[in-house]
Amino acid sequence: MLSIADVVVIGAGITGASAAFQLAQRGLQVAVVEKRFIAAGSTGKSGAIIRQHYSNETTARMALHSLRVFQNFAEVVGGDAGFVTTGFVTLVEAKDRAGLEENIAMQRAIGVNTHLVSVDDLRELDIHIADADTVAAAYEPESGYADPASTATSFAEAARQRGAQIYQDTRVTGIEMSGGRVTGVQTTHGNIATRAVVNCANAWAPLIGKMVGVDLPIEASRHQVATFQRPRAYAKPHPTAGDFINKIYYRPEGSLLTLVGSIDPSEAMQKVDPDHYNESADYAFIEDAAQRIRNRYPFMEQALSKGGWAGIYGVTPDWHPIIDEIPGGSGFFVAAGFSGHGFKLGPAVGVMIADMVTHASAPTAGLARALFRYSRFAENQPVRGKYEYSIVG
Template identity: 30%
Template sequence: MSDQTLPDSAQYVIIGGGIVGCSVAYHLTKMGHSDVVLLEQGQLSCGTTWHAAGLVGQLRSHPAMTDLIRYSTELYAGLEAETGLGTGWNRCGSVTVAHSEDRMTMLKRTAASARAQGVEVEVISPAEAQEKWPVMQVDDLEGAIWMPGDGKANPTDLTQSLAKGARGRGARVIEGVQVTDILTENGAVTGVVTDHGTIRAEVVVNCAGQWARKLGLMCGVDVPLHSAEHLYIVTEKMEGVHSDLPVMRDPDGYIYFKEETGGLVMGGFEPEAKPWGMNGIPDKFFFQLLPDDWDQFEILMDNALIRVPQLADAGVREFYNGPESFTPDNNYILGEAPNLRNFFVGAGFNSMGIASAGGAGRALAEWIVEGAPTSDLFSVDIRRFAGFNNNPTWLHDRIKETLGLHYAMPWPNRELDTARPFRRSPLYDRLAAKHAVFGSKMGWERANFFAEDAVSARIDYSFGRQNWHDAVGAEHKAVREGVALFDQTSFAKLMVQGRDACAQLNRICAANIDVAPGRTVYTGLLNARGGYESDLTVLRLGRYKFLLITGSAQAVHDTDWITRNLDEGAHVTLTDVTSAWSVLALMGPKSRDVLGALSKADLGNEAFPFGTHREIDLGYATVRANRMTYVGELGWELLVPSEFTVGVYEDLMRAGVPHGIRDAGYYALEGLRLEKGFRAWSRELTPDVTPLQAGLSFAVDMHKPGGFIGRDALLAAEADPNHLCKRIVQLVLDDGDAQLWGGEAVLMDGAEIGEVRSGAYGHTLGACAALCLLTGDVPLTRDVLKAGRFEIDLAGKKLSAKLHLRSPYDPAGARPKTDG
């Protein structure tokens, strides 16, 4: 134990003295909070941090994550001047090379995305790449990108510097103290028990690295991560290697390089990883490595010798086999546990902890102090996982794949293959028999499309049109011209009941949900900044009873958001009833004919108007029919008790035969909704986007009694013209052959102004439709937008696109409301 004695209490207790824990302590104290105690069971950086490679690459697939790493680079550059301790930070830049045309296409897409996010980048030739990194051979390369803002750092030195900065502002950093239990009371954390005594705490932060899952289990919090071996070597000094040599990544070879003391660090992410610690991580695994495993390392070494032939003559000074923790989706875990107040987690950094620690530490500190995230962090939010994601057998199998994905080709709509099938709807086997090709969302197996036969029931990944294009076109046509059935059972369903349910929900929802029973309301859940925490539909079932239907990935997040915003003592309960109900969406102009053949209910507009729901007979079953659409056509979402699902499906398919009914999947759904310009949560709708910016003011009731969360921010935004410097807009390509996937840069009058958040082929329009987030220097008013010339950068090729301020398909929105 260090020279500081253990206090009886503290406002904040941080568990774990790696770089992330020290960053959280640093940023809490920088925000003026000095009553911070950081506990480390060994010595600072002794777990994973000390053997990290120390690469800092700025660009990530999600702009919010790029912003956090950009902040990391700024922090690391100035930390030595602040604390007097060196960090080893060197803004040496990075080169990423491509072997294949597909990889080069990916790098060009990366470059366009980087420019749209304000990251300096340059597409370069193989010869130019060799000038930047002279020790490699480039005969087999297609090209590369150069990012001068990237760099490298010394992880241990960085950690010590952050710790010193925190100490200088009052934090206590205590080493040699092991946490043995987490204290809780009434659903909130109250302190920690250690081998040196108990500390009462208002807030506990779990930054315990590989031990974070174990700590979570002490208090019933799921932290789904699993350790795997990460291998690299350090060579003796090599000719041509100098301290300012850039970082080099060769993802086709699964390898990376950086300079260290005149030699090279060479490591990578082999396609099939080797999990470790299946029976738990040893408590005293400090500054330790695992045994050398040259067999596991062989694929990396073989590829490294191709890229850097002189490695064959270089001595190996050190072989590092250090375990690190990885998550099921390759993004780290941040935020307050949904089931335990004031218990925060910052863990599972997937070999990206050094690059991410500065920004992630700041983001978590802000979340702790403000009580909510201060930016869009859903891609790393702990609430994106559920309890079943913490199953150790499932984690073991999934982590073998996700570690390898670091350098795998990031194909559009790439599906993970391991630990599946996982969650299945009652129709899974029947859809599989019809050659459904499934994707996975929140563990659910969901039909992406239906192939013609077993041979074509696969996804052939590419950056252009993929093999399922025509099959999805047929599904799309059925929805627009006839009738199709979507299995959307994965929708999350939350039942909210109680005497105060209406008043409480109406304050949490932006729209007015105090409507007559039988009405359906589309609404957003907004944060105090007016940004979207979710969007969902509310079905009022009775005076005190509401059913909320939300996205497949949002059950944990939305449950947490709603419950934490209920008034204390309110007479209301929320129950996740997702598994009790299937959702079969019957969509298309012939949907009324199919439903009418099976039900005695009056389905006409007068008796059953759009935006209403009713319990109806359907064959032998009784279901709740909700007249809504996400495809822009006449249709009903049928909520079917799970035990009746198969019978209802069989009846609908039989009754639909005269009308050419067919099954349809999520790829068709994406194209259909983008033709209509329908926004989606976590794509267009984020915590940093308001209804005014999203074009969804119609779904907000600014004047309802009692107001709602975010109303003050929206009122201020209405009075601020600059609020519309950010907008969601719809673009359609002029080129009918090009394929968009999302992430492409958008240009207005020749200058980067944003990115495609969602893109898919619109078979009715005959071209790709896109919803884009634009951020301009001036308010993007209707007149400014209409006067603009728009292009989309598709892997370096600029394609003209037409702006649509109203949906290009059925702009009046008449088709879903037809009584034909």
Template identity: 55%
Template sequence: MINTYDVIIIGGGINGCSTALELAQRGVRVALVEKDNIGDGPTGRSSAIIRQHYSNELTARMAHYSLGVFQDFEERVGGECGFRRTGFVAIAAAKDQAGLAANVAMQRGVGIRTELLSPEALREVMPGIASDDLVAAAWEEDSGYADPYLTVNAYAAAAKRAGARLLTNTAVTAIHQSGGRVTGVATAAGDLAAPVVVNCAGPWGARVARLAGVEIPISACRVQVSFFKRPAGEEAIHPVVVDFIHATYFRSETGGLTLVGLVDPAEANAIVDPDRYAEGVDTDFILDSGERLIRRYPAMERSASAGGYAALYDVTPDWHAIIDEAPAGSGFYHCCGASGHGFKLGPAVGRLVAERVLGVADPLFDSRLFRLGRFADDEPVRGRYEYSIAG
């Protein structure tokens, strides 16, 4: 006997689990299929930064909405997400000063508590920061970071409580279609039927799309993170910092550590097989990221390396997600290609996808910015900085 649902979601990362919760809460019969365990994929290895600094009003609104969910997670989702409010700083080069100011003005217009800081004011927020090479920075006092593994598992548990069925360690092997529409999926545990299938497979998103004969421009890219033990005198947690001048981000981590990654567009060149990639950190990366960190946070010259790891981004040509039904009218929806934005926007994305699938007439978020056709139309999502990952 084939199990029948209203919607089948492929992928149990934050986007899949938040979508499952949003749909289940609306009375939709949902099955979420994950080839591993919840939290085993890129979401569980996310740096989990929660910030609202974006160049586009839609992504800024989505980030603002998502922050509200993280702040009130137990009430709105249930369980723990490990959110820590540390504040967030965006540091841009002098050539980006006008873009920074325009972003802050736009963000304030959508309700984000943010402001421009002079180098002197920035040193009051984070006394150890080097600021001689910048003109201004953006500051968000409400932002911070969360625990990605706790978060995604809390979402999965909430979706299950709301009535969704979760099938873990269950790979999708085929997508069934008839008359130009999806009719369900085949899995190692048997067939599932539904008139709607949502591809939330992240770095495996292009592979899943091909099961239905659809091509989407997503690459699985290896990204690395390093850890450094803060030295004596620097034990206190510090704000999350995105440093566009040195193409890095860093934040506090438990155990007196600072976590460091890159916001370098060159990371898109590290294309790998998502099932077979080196999950350890490279020595060269530790040295490079450490040197970049020291330029912005000089006291870390006395730090000690504490290793690191590699994870995956699902990267599109403009570093923004694809959220669309493709082909149109097929019932096959795609929600992947988050390009490093996925965790911080996850709560909003779940609502956006659920309302798109249900055809809500006046959705909270308009998905047109994320349409697949933008690439063919040469209308990519553009930000105000060189680094599209900033949005």
């Protein structure tokens, strides 16, 4: 193990792996410490939907920046992210129509390829969709989904090729401080002297925060995904969608599977211990998801249930991450609390972390991290979009 590093990244999910890549690319000696294996946390369980539909401009910019990386992954990072373009539709009812229109105008103004579609256009995009309940819809032709474990592994490998050391099966057990500054990291396999630590430990981030007396308002909540095999006659993949009417998101996987997750806020109520929770999908959840996807696609009556799984969201009070140095000048950096939508933002977040750690004066890609400062909770200034419906993965 390295005895000294410029920066120690804790956690090898999408956030830590992307950060390691960006930091190593800037010439820093990086050590990544992961208590299990790459993508063992939320990343490996992610629905991995890559959409740009956000109600907040900064997050929409991050999603757009990241989409370009997913689209050109082999050239920009190297390796494979398993990105598949499916198109993404947002479906809303009457009460959200004005909000959808405002959001689309904002997204288009920053360069997102999205537009409102009529119900007739929607049917042309997706001939099997049942749309009687749909009042307004938006379409992003370039969005889709990726393979989350491949993405994190490719980022980690690209970081390793640039000199980063990745320690799996190695847990951070303590952080050493002197004069208010980070001086080292203790792990189950030895200590690393460093002046910068990046806490990318998601739902475990508060445990790391405690090591330096920083209280991070991030809670672990359990979220489920159900999978269904479509009848062969419907093998052509449908678009990925945020269906705010049925309160689900869904996407195809390969040629025959459909993944369905919930966007019902009640899903956030299942607070759990991230090391001990039920990682399978509940029967009641699968049954409910089957009903909701059938509302959208009546042919799903003939679909086969293929089970599902449960993973963890690391949720903050406003469902947006903390990306900050806490306190300023301490060398203790945090990028955690992505609240169920952090996979698609990973490429941009890596850039933001590298800017933060290297004190870059001109943050690349105009990705403003000030919005995600830690102090916003104490200041009662939560991050809000202009028009929000819910979290769509």
